Amino acid sequence: MNIKQYLDSTYLKTPDQAGISVEEDLTVVMSFIQEAIHEQFKLIMIRPNHVALAKKMINDAKSKLTIGTVISFPEGTNSLEEKLAEANQAIVDGVDDLDFVCNYQAFKNGTIDLVKKEILEGTKLGLEHHKIVKWIIEVAALSDDQIIQLSALIKNVVMDNFKESSFSSVFVKSSTGFFKTQDGLPNGATVHTIIMMLENASPLPVKAAGGVRTYDEAVEMIQLGVKRIGTSSAKAIANGMEANGAY
Template identity: 70%
Template sequence: MNIKQYLDSTYLKTAAQAGLSVDENILVTKGFIQEAIEERFKLIMIRPDMVCLAKKMITEANSTLQIGTVIDFPQGESSLEEKLAEAIQAIQDGADDLDFVCNYEAFKNGNVDLVKEEILTCTQLGLANKKVVKWIIEIAALNDKQIIQLSSLIKNVIVSNFEQELFPKVFVKSSTGFYKTENNLPNGATIPAITMMLENASPLPVKAAGGVRTYEEAVAMVQLGVKRIGTSGAKMIANGQKSNNEY
Protein backbone atom coordinates (compact mmCIF):
# COMPACT_ATOMS: atom_id res chain seq x y z
CA MET A 1 0.00 0.00 0.00
CA ASN A 2 1.24 3.50 -0.85
CA ILE A 3 0.64 4.86 2.64
CA LYS A 4 2.08 8.30 1.77
CA GLN A 5 -1.16 9.37 0.08
CA TYR A 6 -2.91 9.06 3.46
CA LEU A 7 -0.30 10.81 5.61
CA ASP A 8 -0.61 14.41 6.80
CA SER A 9 2.91 15.15 8.08
CA THR A 10 2.34 17.20 11.20
CA TYR A 11 4.28 19.67 13.37
CA LEU A 12 2.13 21.80 15.66
CA LYS A 13 4.33 22.70 18.62
CA THR A 14 4.96 26.28 19.61
CA ALA A 15 8.52 27.23 20.50
CA ALA A 16 7.63 27.09 24.20
CA GLN A 17 6.05 23.64 23.88
CA ALA A 18 9.12 22.36 22.04
CA GLY A 19 11.54 23.97 24.52
CA LEU A 20 13.12 25.95 21.70
CA SER A 21 13.70 29.57 20.76
CA VAL A 22 11.37 31.05 18.16
CA ASP A 23 14.13 30.88 15.53
CA GLU A 24 14.94 27.27 16.41
CA ASN A 25 11.29 26.30 16.13
CA ILE A 26 11.07 27.93 12.71
CA LEU A 27 14.03 25.80 11.62
CA VAL A 28 12.28 22.64 12.85
CA THR A 29 9.13 23.64 10.96
CA LYS A 30 11.17 24.28 7.82
CA GLY A 31 12.65 20.80 8.20
CA PHE A 32 9.19 19.22 8.34
CA ILE A 33 8.04 21.20 5.29
CA GLN A 34 11.15 20.29 3.30
CA GLU A 35 10.82 16.63 4.25
CA ALA A 36 7.16 16.62 3.18
CA ILE A 37 8.13 18.13 -0.18
CA GLU A 38 10.91 15.59 -0.74
CA GLU A 39 8.86 12.59 0.41
CA ARG A 40 5.84 13.68 -1.68
CA PHE A 41 3.39 13.49 1.18
CA LYS A 42 -0.13 14.69 0.52
CA LEU A 43 -0.06 17.53 3.04
CA ILE A 44 1.97 19.34 5.69
CA MET A 45 -0.01 20.28 8.81
CA ILE A 46 1.44 23.31 10.62
CA ARG A 47 0.37 26.16 12.87
CA PRO A 48 -1.29 29.23 11.28
CA ASP A 49 1.73 31.49 11.72
CA MET A 50 3.80 29.09 9.57
CA VAL A 51 1.46 28.89 6.58
CA CYS A 52 3.12 31.74 4.65
CA LEU A 53 6.53 30.11 5.16
CA ALA A 54 5.22 26.80 3.82
CA LYS A 55 3.58 28.48 0.83
CA LYS A 56 6.88 30.15 -0.09
CA MET A 57 8.90 26.93 0.22
CA ILE A 58 6.36 24.88 -1.76
CA THR A 59 6.17 27.49 -4.54
CA GLU A 60 9.96 27.69 -4.80
CA ALA A 61 10.19 23.89 -4.98
CA ASN A 62 7.44 23.72 -7.62
CA SER A 63 5.79 21.12 -5.38
CA THR A 64 2.18 19.92 -5.24
CA LEU A 65 2.33 19.57 -1.44
CA GLN A 66 -0.79 20.94 0.19
CA ILE A 67 -0.90 23.00 3.38
CA GLY A 68 -3.15 22.32 6.35
CA THR A 69 -3.46 24.39 9.47
CA VAL A 70 -5.34 24.31 12.75
CA ILE A 71 -8.00 26.78 13.86
CA ASP A 72 -8.76 27.58 17.52
CA PHE A 73 -6.12 25.08 18.56
CA PRO A 74 -6.00 23.17 20.82
CA GLN A 75 -8.89 24.01 23.19
CA GLY A 76 -11.59 24.98 20.68
CA GLU A 77 -13.29 27.35 23.14
CA SER A 78 -12.97 30.63 21.24
CA SER A 79 -16.03 32.47 19.96
CA LEU A 80 -17.42 31.85 16.50
CA GLU A 81 -16.17 35.27 15.43
CA GLU A 82 -12.63 34.44 16.55
CA LYS A 83 -12.72 31.07 14.78
CA LEU A 84 -13.87 32.74 11.57
CA ALA A 85 -11.24 35.48 11.75
CA GLU A 86 -8.45 32.95 12.21
CA ALA A 87 -9.77 30.83 9.35
CA ILE A 88 -10.05 33.83 7.01
CA GLN A 89 -6.43 34.75 7.72
CA ALA A 90 -5.31 31.16 7.06
CA ILE A 91 -7.18 31.16 3.73
CA GLN A 92 -5.52 34.45 2.75
CA ASP A 93 -2.11 33.02 3.69
CA GLY A 94 -2.60 30.02 1.42
CA ALA A 95 -3.91 27.12 3.52
CA ASP A 96 -5.68 24.29 1.67
CA ASP A 97 -7.12 22.44 4.70
CA LEU A 98 -8.67 24.06 7.77
CA ASP A 99 -8.74 21.82 10.85
CA PHE A 100 -11.11 23.44 13.34
CA VAL A 101 -11.18 22.32 16.96
CA CYS A 102 -14.83 21.78 17.79
CA ASN A 103 -16.00 23.36 21.04
CA TYR A 104 -16.29 19.94 22.64
CA GLU A 105 -16.59 21.38 26.16
CA ALA A 106 -19.69 23.32 25.09
CA PHE A 107 -21.04 20.10 23.61
CA LYS A 108 -20.37 18.20 26.84
CA ASN A 109 -22.15 20.95 28.78
CA GLY A 110 -25.24 20.59 26.61
CA ASN A 111 -24.80 23.73 24.49
CA VAL A 112 -25.55 21.86 21.28
CA ASP A 113 -26.89 24.91 19.42
CA LEU A 114 -23.55 26.72 19.80
CA VAL A 115 -21.72 23.71 18.38
CA LYS A 116 -24.15 23.34 15.48
CA GLU A 117 -23.77 27.03 14.60
CA GLU A 118 -19.98 26.94 14.56
CA ILE A 119 -19.93 23.75 12.48
CA LEU A 120 -22.35 25.18 9.93
CA THR A 121 -20.84 28.66 9.68
CA CYS A 122 -17.17 27.66 9.64
CA THR A 123 -17.83 24.85 7.17
CA GLN A 124 -19.68 27.28 4.90
CA LEU A 125 -16.64 29.58 4.95
CA GLY A 126 -14.22 26.78 4.14
CA LEU A 127 -16.24 25.19 1.36
CA ALA A 128 -17.09 28.56 -0.20
CA ASN A 129 -13.32 29.10 -0.52
CA LYS A 130 -12.81 25.58 -1.93
CA LYS A 131 -10.98 24.36 1.17
CA VAL A 132 -11.13 21.01 2.92
CA VAL A 133 -12.65 21.36 6.40
CA LYS A 134 -11.94 19.01 9.30
CA TRP A 135 -13.63 19.02 12.70
CA ILE A 136 -11.46 17.83 15.60
CA ILE A 137 -13.69 16.32 18.30
CA GLU A 138 -10.90 15.46 20.83
CA ILE A 139 -11.85 11.87 21.61
CA ALA A 140 -9.65 11.72 24.72
CA ALA A 141 -11.97 14.30 26.33
CA LEU A 142 -15.12 12.33 25.48
CA ASN A 143 -16.69 9.08 26.60
CA ASP A 144 -17.95 6.56 24.05
CA LYS A 145 -21.48 7.94 24.04
CA GLN A 146 -20.20 11.47 23.46
CA ILE A 147 -17.91 10.33 20.61
CA ILE A 148 -20.93 8.76 18.92
CA GLN A 149 -23.17 11.77 19.56
CA LEU A 150 -20.67 14.43 18.41
CA SER A 151 -19.71 12.48 15.28
CA SER A 152 -23.40 12.12 14.46
CA LEU A 153 -24.09 15.80 15.15
CA ILE A 154 -21.38 16.93 12.70
CA LYS A 155 -22.63 14.46 10.09
CA ASN A 156 -26.22 15.66 10.49
CA VAL A 157 -25.30 19.35 10.15
CA ILE A 158 -23.33 18.71 6.97
CA VAL A 159 -25.80 16.30 5.36
CA SER A 160 -28.71 18.67 6.09
CA ASN A 161 -27.05 21.80 4.74
CA PHE A 162 -24.68 20.88 1.91
CA GLU A 163 -24.80 19.06 -1.42
CA GLN A 164 -23.70 15.43 -1.49
CA GLU A 165 -20.66 16.12 -3.70
CA LEU A 166 -19.20 18.26 -0.88
CA PHE A 167 -19.36 15.54 1.79
CA PRO A 168 -15.84 14.20 0.98
CA LYS A 169 -14.42 17.64 1.77
CA VAL A 170 -15.67 17.67 5.40
CA PHE A 171 -13.86 15.34 7.78
CA VAL A 172 -14.43 14.33 11.36
CA LYS A 173 -10.99 14.16 12.99
CA SER A 174 -10.12 12.38 16.21
CA SER A 175 -7.60 14.45 18.14
CA THR A 176 -5.35 17.46 18.61
CA GLY A 177 -2.61 15.36 20.19
CA PHE A 178 -2.29 18.01 22.92
CA TYR A 179 -5.03 16.92 25.31
CA LYS A 180 -3.66 16.03 28.75
CA THR A 181 -5.01 12.65 29.82
CA GLU A 182 -4.88 11.07 33.25
CA ASN A 183 -2.94 7.88 34.01
CA ASN A 184 -1.07 8.10 30.70
CA LEU A 185 -4.14 7.09 28.70
CA PRO A 186 -3.98 7.59 24.89
CA ASN A 187 -4.69 11.14 23.72
CA GLY A 188 -4.77 10.25 20.03
CA ALA A 189 -6.54 7.83 17.72
CA THR A 190 -7.47 4.36 18.96
CA ILE A 191 -9.12 1.56 16.99
CA PRO A 192 -12.30 1.50 19.16
CA ALA A 193 -12.80 5.27 18.97
CA ILE A 194 -12.07 5.45 15.24
CA THR A 195 -14.53 2.60 14.65
CA MET A 196 -17.25 4.56 16.47
CA MET A 197 -16.41 7.68 14.46
CA LEU A 198 -16.55 5.82 11.15
CA GLU A 199 -19.89 4.24 12.00
CA ASN A 200 -21.49 7.53 13.04
CA ALA A 201 -19.82 10.13 10.80
CA SER A 202 -20.48 8.31 7.52
CA PRO A 203 -20.84 9.47 4.75
CA LEU A 204 -18.29 12.03 5.96
CA PRO A 205 -14.65 10.86 5.89
CA VAL A 206 -12.63 10.36 9.09
CA LYS A 207 -9.07 11.42 9.92
CA ALA A 208 -7.14 9.52 12.58
CA ALA A 209 -4.76 11.93 14.28
CA GLY A 210 -2.11 11.03 16.82
CA GLY A 211 -1.20 7.62 18.18
CA VAL A 212 -0.38 6.01 14.82
CA ARG A 213 3.32 5.18 15.01
CA THR A 214 4.02 2.27 12.64
CA TYR A 215 3.32 1.37 9.01
CA GLU A 216 1.22 -1.56 10.21
CA GLU A 217 -0.91 0.69 12.45
CA ALA A 218 -1.38 3.13 9.57
CA VAL A 219 -2.46 0.34 7.21
CA ALA A 220 -4.88 -0.96 9.86
CA MET A 221 -6.47 2.50 10.08
CA VAL A 222 -6.84 2.72 6.30
CA GLN A 223 -8.34 -0.78 6.19
CA LEU A 224 -10.89 0.32 8.80
CA GLY A 225 -11.93 3.11 6.44
CA VAL A 226 -9.87 6.15 7.52
CA LYS A 227 -9.06 8.54 4.66
CA ARG A 228 -6.30 10.60 6.31
CA ILE A 229 -3.77 10.03 9.11
CA GLY A 230 -2.08 12.81 11.05
CA THR A 231 1.40 12.06 12.39
CA SER A 232 4.67 13.81 13.22
CA GLY A 233 6.51 10.60 12.23
CA ALA A 234 5.30 10.39 8.63
CA LYS A 235 8.69 9.58 7.07
CA MET A 236 9.45 6.84 9.59
CA ILE A 237 6.02 5.28 9.13
CA ALA A 238 6.34 5.42 5.33
CA ASN A 239 9.74 3.72 5.58
CA GLY A 240 8.40 0.93 7.77
CA GLN A 241 10.04 2.16 10.97
CA LYS A 242 8.44 2.91 14.31
CA SER A 243 8.01 6.59 15.15
CA ASN A 244 8.96 7.59 18.68
CA ASN A 245 7.31 11.01 18.33
CA GLU A 246 4.53 11.94 20.73
CA TYR A 247 1.99 12.62 17.97
Protein backbone atom coordinates in the same frame (compact mmCIF):
# COMPACT_ATOMS: atom_id res chain seq x y z
CA MET B 1 -0.99 1.25 -1.48
CA ASN B 2 0.86 4.56 -1.52
CA ILE B 3 0.72 5.21 2.20
CA LYS B 4 2.38 8.61 1.83
CA GLN B 5 -0.79 9.98 0.25
CA TYR B 6 -2.67 9.23 3.46
CA LEU B 7 -0.12 10.95 5.72
CA ASP B 8 -0.50 14.50 7.00
CA SER B 9 2.99 15.28 8.30
CA THR B 10 2.37 17.33 11.41
CA TYR B 11 4.30 19.82 13.53
CA LEU B 12 2.17 21.85 15.90
CA LYS B 13 4.33 22.61 18.93
CA THR B 14 4.92 26.22 19.88
CA PRO B 15 8.49 27.27 20.70
CA ASP B 16 7.59 27.21 24.40
CA GLN B 17 6.18 23.70 24.17
CA ALA B 18 9.29 22.48 22.37
CA GLY B 19 11.62 24.35 24.75
CA ILE B 20 13.35 26.18 21.91
CA SER B 21 13.69 29.74 20.65
CA VAL B 22 11.51 31.30 17.97
CA GLU B 23 14.44 31.13 15.55
CA GLU B 24 15.05 27.46 16.33
CA ASP B 25 11.34 26.77 15.93
CA LEU B 26 11.39 28.31 12.47
CA THR B 27 14.25 26.01 11.51
CA VAL B 28 12.30 22.96 12.73
CA VAL B 29 9.16 24.02 10.84
CA MET B 30 11.13 24.58 7.63
CA SER B 31 12.73 21.15 7.98
CA PHE B 32 9.29 19.53 8.34
CA ILE B 33 8.01 21.37 5.27
CA GLN B 34 11.09 20.43 3.24
CA GLU B 35 10.84 16.80 4.34
CA ALA B 36 7.16 16.68 3.37
CA ILE B 37 8.00 18.10 -0.06
CA HIS B 38 10.81 15.59 -0.57
CA GLU B 39 8.85 12.59 0.69
CA GLN B 40 5.74 13.57 -1.30
CA PHE B 41 3.36 13.33 1.61
CA LYS B 42 -0.25 14.35 1.18
CA LEU B 43 -0.03 17.43 3.37
CA ILE B 44 2.03 19.43 5.84
CA MET B 45 0.07 20.37 8.97
CA ILE B 46 1.46 23.45 10.74
CA ARG B 47 0.43 26.37 12.92
CA PRO B 48 -1.38 29.28 11.19
CA ASN B 49 1.58 31.65 11.46
CA HIS B 50 3.66 29.36 9.24
CA VAL B 51 1.17 28.90 6.37
CA ALA B 52 2.57 31.69 4.19
CA LEU B 53 6.10 30.31 4.60
CA ALA B 54 4.95 26.83 3.60
CA LYS B 55 3.16 28.21 0.56
CA LYS B 56 6.32 29.95 -0.65
CA MET B 57 8.51 26.88 -0.11
CA ILE B 58 6.04 24.62 -1.90
CA ASN B 59 5.68 27.01 -4.82
CA ASP B 60 9.46 27.41 -5.11
CA ALA B 61 9.82 23.62 -5.18
CA LYS B 62 6.94 23.23 -7.68
CA SER B 63 5.54 20.61 -5.31
CA LYS B 64 2.01 19.20 -5.10
CA LEU B 65 2.17 19.14 -1.29
CA THR B 66 -0.89 20.72 0.30
CA ILE B 67 -1.01 22.82 3.46
CA GLY B 68 -3.20 22.34 6.51
CA THR B 69 -3.51 24.39 9.65
CA VAL B 70 -5.36 24.26 12.95
CA ILE B 71 -8.02 26.69 14.12
CA SER B 72 -8.68 27.43 17.82
CA PHE B 73 -5.98 24.96 18.72
CA PRO B 74 -5.87 23.01 20.92
CA GLU B 75 -8.77 23.82 23.27
CA GLY B 76 -11.42 24.79 20.69
CA THR B 77 -13.02 27.32 23.02
CA ASN B 78 -12.49 30.48 20.95
CA SER B 79 -15.63 32.29 19.89
CA LEU B 80 -17.10 31.64 16.47
CA GLU B 81 -15.97 35.10 15.36
CA GLU B 82 -12.40 34.37 16.46
CA LYS B 83 -12.41 30.99 14.74
CA LEU B 84 -13.67 32.47 11.47
CA ALA B 85 -11.13 35.31 11.60
CA GLU B 86 -8.27 32.86 12.14
CA ALA B 87 -9.54 30.66 9.30
CA ASN B 88 -9.95 33.65 6.99
CA GLN B 89 -6.34 34.69 7.54
CA ALA B 90 -5.14 31.16 6.82
CA ILE B 91 -7.12 31.21 3.57
CA VAL B 92 -5.47 34.50 2.60
CA ASP B 93 -2.06 32.95 3.37
CA GLY B 94 -2.71 30.00 1.06
CA VAL B 95 -3.98 27.13 3.20
CA ASP B 96 -5.70 24.09 1.67
CA ASP B 97 -7.14 22.35 4.76
CA LEU B 98 -8.73 23.98 7.79
CA ASP B 99 -8.74 21.77 10.89
CA PHE B 100 -11.10 23.41 13.39
CA VAL B 101 -11.07 22.22 16.99
CA CYS B 102 -14.74 21.69 17.75
CA ASN B 103 -15.89 23.27 21.00
CA TYR B 104 -16.25 19.85 22.59
CA GLN B 105 -16.54 21.40 26.05
CA ALA B 106 -19.66 23.25 24.94
CA PHE B 107 -20.97 19.98 23.52
CA LYS B 108 -20.32 18.18 26.79
CA ASN B 109 -22.07 20.97 28.68
CA GLY B 110 -25.16 20.66 26.49
CA THR B 111 -24.69 23.91 24.56
CA ILE B 112 -25.56 22.13 21.36
CA ASP B 113 -26.79 25.14 19.37
CA LEU B 114 -23.39 26.83 19.76
CA VAL B 115 -21.66 23.72 18.42
CA LYS B 116 -24.06 23.39 15.50
CA LYS B 117 -23.56 27.05 14.63
CA GLU B 118 -19.78 26.84 14.53
CA ILE B 119 -19.86 23.66 12.47
CA LEU B 120 -22.25 25.28 10.01
CA GLU B 121 -20.37 28.56 9.68
CA GLY B 122 -16.85 27.09 9.71
CA THR B 123 -17.78 24.50 7.11
CA LYS B 124 -19.51 27.11 4.98
CA LEU B 125 -16.45 29.35 5.02
CA GLY B 126 -14.12 26.53 4.05
CA LEU B 127 -16.29 25.11 1.30
CA GLU B 128 -16.97 28.54 -0.20
CA HIS B 129 -13.21 28.90 -0.66
CA HIS B 130 -12.82 25.34 -1.98
CA LYS B 131 -10.96 24.14 1.11
CA ILE B 132 -11.03 20.83 2.96
CA VAL B 133 -12.60 21.25 6.40
CA LYS B 134 -11.95 18.96 9.35
CA TRP B 135 -13.63 19.00 12.76
CA ILE B 136 -11.45 17.77 15.61
CA ILE B 137 -13.64 16.22 18.32
CA GLU B 138 -10.88 15.26 20.86
CA VAL B 139 -11.89 11.65 21.51
CA ALA B 140 -9.81 11.36 24.70
CA ALA B 141 -12.01 14.02 26.32
CA LEU B 142 -15.25 12.24 25.42
CA SER B 143 -17.10 9.12 26.50
CA ASP B 144 -18.01 6.52 23.88
CA ASP B 145 -21.57 7.87 23.78
CA GLN B 146 -20.27 11.41 23.31
CA ILE B 147 -17.96 10.33 20.47
CA ILE B 148 -20.94 8.72 18.75
CA GLN B 149 -23.22 11.72 19.35
CA LEU B 150 -20.72 14.40 18.28
CA SER B 151 -19.68 12.49 15.15
CA ALA B 152 -23.36 12.16 14.22
CA LEU B 153 -24.05 15.82 15.01
CA ILE B 154 -21.31 16.98 12.63
CA LYS B 155 -22.57 14.59 9.95
CA ASN B 156 -26.15 15.81 10.32
CA VAL B 157 -25.23 19.52 10.15
CA VAL B 158 -23.25 18.90 6.97
CA MET B 159 -25.86 16.67 5.34
CA ASP B 160 -28.68 19.07 6.20
CA ASN B 161 -26.95 22.19 4.86
CA PHE B 162 -24.57 21.26 2.05
CA LYS B 163 -24.68 19.39 -1.23
CA GLU B 164 -23.77 15.73 -1.38
CA SER B 165 -20.82 16.61 -3.60
CA SER B 166 -19.32 18.46 -0.62
CA PHE B 167 -19.48 15.59 1.85
CA SER B 168 -16.05 14.19 0.93
CA SER B 169 -14.49 17.57 1.75
CA VAL B 170 -15.67 17.64 5.38
CA PHE B 171 -13.87 15.30 7.80
CA VAL B 172 -14.41 14.28 11.37
CA LYS B 173 -10.96 14.10 13.01
CA SER B 174 -10.12 12.27 16.20
CA SER B 175 -7.65 14.36 18.15
CA THR B 176 -5.36 17.32 18.61
CA GLY B 177 -2.64 15.14 20.09
CA PHE B 178 -2.25 17.70 22.89
CA PHE B 179 -5.00 16.61 25.30
CA LYS B 180 -3.61 15.63 28.69
CA THR B 181 -4.96 12.26 29.81
CA GLN B 182 -4.64 10.59 33.18
CA ASP B 183 -2.98 7.26 33.96
CA GLY B 184 -1.25 7.05 30.60
CA LEU B 185 -4.47 6.57 28.65
CA PRO B 186 -4.28 7.21 24.87
CA ASN B 187 -4.84 10.84 23.87
CA GLY B 188 -5.25 10.12 20.17
CA ALA B 189 -6.87 7.72 17.75
CA THR B 190 -7.47 4.10 18.75
CA VAL B 191 -9.11 1.36 16.72
CA HIS B 192 -12.08 1.47 19.11
CA THR B 193 -12.66 5.22 18.75
CA ILE B 194 -12.07 5.23 15.00
CA ILE B 195 -14.64 2.49 14.43
CA MET B 196 -17.23 4.54 16.34
CA MET B 197 -16.37 7.63 14.31
CA LEU B 198 -16.55 5.78 11.00
CA GLU B 199 -19.89 4.23 11.86
CA ASN B 200 -21.46 7.54 12.93
CA ALA B 201 -19.78 10.13 10.69
CA SER B 202 -20.38 8.33 7.39
CA PRO B 203 -20.69 9.48 4.63
CA LEU B 204 -18.22 12.09 5.91
CA PRO B 205 -14.61 10.86 5.86
CA VAL B 206 -12.58 10.35 9.03
CA LYS B 207 -9.03 11.40 9.90
CA ALA B 208 -7.11 9.45 12.54
CA ALA B 209 -4.79 11.85 14.36
CA GLY B 210 -2.44 11.00 17.19
CA GLY B 211 -1.66 7.51 18.39
CA VAL B 212 -0.74 5.96 15.03
CA ARG B 213 2.88 4.98 15.62
CA THR B 214 3.85 2.26 13.12
CA TYR B 215 3.38 1.39 9.46
CA ASP B 216 1.19 -1.58 10.41
CA GLU B 217 -1.02 0.62 12.60
CA ALA B 218 -1.37 3.10 9.74
CA VAL B 219 -2.34 0.32 7.34
CA GLU B 220 -4.87 -0.97 9.87
CA MET B 221 -6.46 2.48 10.08
CA ILE B 222 -6.63 2.76 6.30
CA GLN B 223 -8.18 -0.69 6.04
CA LEU B 224 -10.80 0.35 8.60
CA GLY B 225 -11.69 3.21 6.30
CA VAL B 226 -9.86 6.37 7.38
CA LYS B 227 -8.86 8.72 4.57
CA ARG B 228 -6.11 10.66 6.38
CA ILE B 229 -3.64 10.01 9.19
CA GLY B 230 -2.02 12.81 11.17
CA THR B 231 1.42 12.16 12.63
CA SER B 232 4.58 14.02 13.58
CA SER B 233 6.58 10.97 12.45
CA ALA B 234 5.32 10.55 8.90
CA LYS B 235 8.73 9.65 7.45
CA ALA B 236 9.37 6.96 10.06
CA ILE B 237 5.94 5.40 9.53
CA ALA B 238 6.26 5.50 5.74
CA ASN B 239 9.64 3.75 6.00
CA GLY B 240 8.34 1.01 8.28
CA MET B 241 9.91 2.30 11.47
CA GLU B 242 8.17 3.09 14.75
CA ALA B 243 7.19 6.74 15.27
CA ASN B 244 9.60 8.70 17.42
CA GLY B 245 7.37 11.73 17.92
CA ALA B 246 4.80 12.32 20.62
CA TYR B 247 1.94 12.97 18.18
